[in-house]
Amino acid sequence: MLTQFRGEYFPHWIKAVRVEDLPGLRIFVDGLERDLVAVTAGLTLLWSSGVVEGHVNRINMIKRQMYGRAGFGLLRKRVLLAS
Numbered sequence: 001m002l003t004q005f006r007g008e009y010f011p012h013w014i015k016a017v018r019v020e021d022l023p024g025l026r027i028f029v030d031g032l033e034r035d036l037v038a039v040t041a042g043l044t045l046l047w048s049s050g051v052v053e054g055h056v057n058r059i060n061m062i063k064r065q066m067y068g069r070a071g072f073g074l075l076r077k078r079v080l081l082a083s
């Protein structure tokens with residue numbers, strides 16, 4: 001389902017988890033069902049926000065390294081020069 005973009009099987013998987021009544025998976029499925037449309041789209045569509053998430057992660061790492069040091073000007077230069 002994950003590697004073959006078979007999001008249409010997701011509701012069947014949810015039903016199987018409910019039948020098995022495994023506490024850990026039941027809590028996990030409850031969380032996934034809160035945003036069922038987005039989860040199904042993520043399992044079905046070929047688009048990915050991985051590149052954007054990578055940039056956000058990189059900028060957050062630089063911000064953590066710079067905490068307590070100089071101001072925004074230096075942070076801006078480090079972000080721009082790091083890419």
